[in-house]
Amino acid sequence: MNTEQFTRLLDTHGTEPDRWPAAQRAAALALCAVSPAAHGQWMAAKRLDALLAAARAPVPDASRQARIVAGAVARLRARSETVRDWRWLFTRPIGAAFAASLVAGWLVGLELAESASADLVLADLRFEDLFL
Structure with missing residues (x-):
């Protein structure tokens, strides 16, 4: 040989x-x-x-595979329910900052709208209209 x-x-x-x-x-x-x-x-x-x-990894038995899949599905469902729930907005710092910026923007928008409407009313008045 x-x-x-x-x-x-x-x-x-x-x-x-x-x-x-x-x-x-x-x-x-x-x-x-x-x-x-x-x-x-x-x-x-x-x-x-x-x-x-x-x-070569041993193949896990069917019951173990079922437990793994069930646990993963439960975690995904819990995560999707958390996303749909608005409470996350107030329980996390980023949510609080987002909510505060929304409120601040709304208040600034109201103030600008009121001052702009007052300026428009005064701009429409003419001097002659005051004495008629």
Whole structure:
């Protein structure tokens, strides 16, 4: 057996010698004992197998998935109810600042409207109208 055949053996049957064909197993193990390149390939393939095995996450059971989804839906519903509720406006500092700016703008608008209407009334009066 040469290193190319050993590479094909690893690619085809994996790193466990128990899965290798019995006719090739003895020759492959003998090659690994004498060839540092073949032994390095085998160890690299074993490290890759170990990494892949560690990366496999167990699939959670159906009841756990249902609890996760139910919790997420409950949080989304609670958040949407909070957005529709106007109480957030007065419980957060940004809401208070927004409400205060609305009231201040409304008051300034009223004052400007009253002073503008008084100026218009005086501007419409003519000197002759005062003495008629």
